[in-house]
Amino acid sequence: VKTCLVVDDSRVIRKVARRIVEGLGYEVAEAADGGEALAWCRAAMPTAILLDWNMPAMNGLEFLHELRRQPGGEAPTVVFCSVENDPARIREAVDAGAAEYIMKPFDSDIIAAKFEQAGLS
Amino acid sequence: MTPADITQLVRLCRDRAGLEISPDKSYLIETRLTAVARREGFTSAADLMAAIRAGREDRLGWAAIEAMTVSQTTFFRDRAAFALLGESLLPYLAGRRGHEPIRLWSAGCATGAEAYSMAMTVADSALSAETRVEIVGSDISERALEKARSGLFTQFEVQRGLPVRKLLAHFIKHEDSWAVSPRLRTAVQWKRENLIGDLRQSGPFDVIFCRHVLSMLDGAIRRRVIDAMVTALTPDGCLVLGPGEGGEDVGQGLRSAPQVPELYCRDPSVFMAA
Numbered sequence: 001v002k003t004c005l006v007v008d009d010s011r012v013i014r015k016v017a018r019r020i021v022e023g024l025g026y027e028v029a030e031a032a033d034g035g036e037a038l039a040w041c042r043a044a045m046p047t048a049i050l051l052d053w054n055m056p057a058m059n060g061l062e063f064l065h066e067l068r069r070q071p072g073g074e075a076p077t078v079v080f081c082s083v084e085n086d087p088a089r090i091r092e093a094v095d096a097g098a099a100e101y102i103m104k105p106f107d108s109d110i111i112a113a114k115f116e117q118a119g120l121s
Numbered sequence: 122m123t124p125a126d127i128t129q130l131v132r133l134c135r136d137r138a139g140l141e142i143s144p145d146k147s148y149l150i151e152t153r154l155t156a157v158a159r160r161e162g163f164t165s166a167a168d169l170m171a172a173i174r175a176g177r178e179d180r181l182g183w184a185a186i187e188a189m190t191v192s193q194t195t196f197f198r199d200r201a202a203f204a205l206l207g208e209s210l211l212p213y214l215a216g217r218r219g220h221e222p223i224r225l226w227s228a229g230c231a232t233g234a235e236a237y238s239m240a241m242t243v244a245d246s247a248l249s250a251e252t253r254v255e256i257v258g259s260d261i262s263e264r265a266l267e268k269a270r271s272g273l274f275t276q277f278e279v280q281r282g283l284p285v286r287k288l289l290a291h292f293i294k295h296e297d298s299w300a301v302s303p304r305l306r307t308a309v310q311w312k313r314e315n316l317i318g319d320l321r322q323s324g325p326f327d328v329i330f331c332r333h334v335l336s337m338l339d340g341a342i343r344r345r346v347i348d349a350m351v352t353a354l355t356p357d358g359c360l361v362l363g364p365g366e367g368g369e370d371v372g373q374g375l376r377s378a379p380q381v382p383e384l385y386c387r388d389p390s391v392f393m394a395a
Contacts, residue, residue, distance in 0.1 A: 085276065087294050094285060101285040103276055110280045113195075117284045 034058025053082035139342035195282035213394035229334030230258035233269025240308040259314035272301035324353030332363035
């Protein structure tokens with residue numbers, strides 16, 4: 001079973017993204033910030049993580065660094081999904097180990113295309 | 122628009138550009154032509170068609186045809202074709218051309234995503250510094266070419282098909298848009314070309330990408346266009362069509378690669394490279 005953790009502090013965005021990712025054949029769980037996402041991952045590593053950047057408590061980049069330090073934390077394919085569209089910041093996310101990067105606003109075509117480019121089918 | 126207007130437009134598109142427009146799509150036709158009519162100072166699509174009928178300005182007929190060719194295009198559409206180009210065709214041709222340039226053609230390039238994707242593929246391939254590659258993007262629509270030349274794409278456009286690493290490597294953020302890098306911009310030459318015209322002067326090309334174009338053309342004209350493109354191909358060059366656009370009998374001694382159905386060549390030794 002392919003699983004995806006959708007991490008975003010906006011409930012509306014989580015709901016929209018969830019529906020799209022479910023349409024790609026994933027079982028989806030949601031987290032509202034990096035800390036909550038990390039708790040999910042410690043319990044069971046998902047196949048993919050759709051990750052917002054700016055969130056209270058622990059932001060997306062901090063979460064990604066923390067995730068990669070966990071046992072098995074190299075496994076999930078991380079796709080950032082953020083309003084941040086400055087090339088230098090995008091590069092920072094890619095260097096930290098994000099496989100792909102989505103600039104908000106997104107639609108189902110973009111998520112599908114980015115998942116494919118990230119090697120997620 | 123009256124049924125006679127629709128029939129006239131369908132005929133105009135077929136005769137001048139080989140385009141097959143279904144008269145059933147009258148809603149689409151009227152929507153697109155109304156936009157052209159407004160731009161050209163007419164009150165309606167019917168008035169525009171009357172002016173075209175009166176033969177007042179040749180330009181108006183072409184404006185109507187251009188509006189009907191508008192189609193969606195994305196970077197690296199059908200990614201396999203670009204992997205084929207970068208990993209097989211370019212190294213093969215580089216070995217055979219030496220210091221002569223390898224010439225690539227994006228036929229029916231619309232707003233340029235395919236030609237720029239070719240340029241990125243060249244830039245990111247492991248070709249030696251001596252290998253020169255020339256890329257031509259052509260389209261029947263001057264408006265599409267204008268956008269292609271500008272090299273400016275929206276955030277939506279650069280996210281459909283373009284991997285983020287290629288975005289970072291080849292684009293510069295410009296206000297709310299993304300601009301292709303100067304290197305990419307100078308890598309492509311743009312040219313207005315009607316594929317149903319004489320293409321012998323256009324070549325020769327080593328690789329022609331003509332994808333999602335033939336399917337828009339009238340059946341009888343399709344074969345003629347393929348034959349014309351073959352006249353613009355080098356003896357060991359190849360034609361790459363879109364998925365499902367080929368078929369057994371493509372014409373003019375072309376053979377399709379056993380393992381890559383969209384790749385057509387006259388010289389089967391190319392297939393060894395693919």
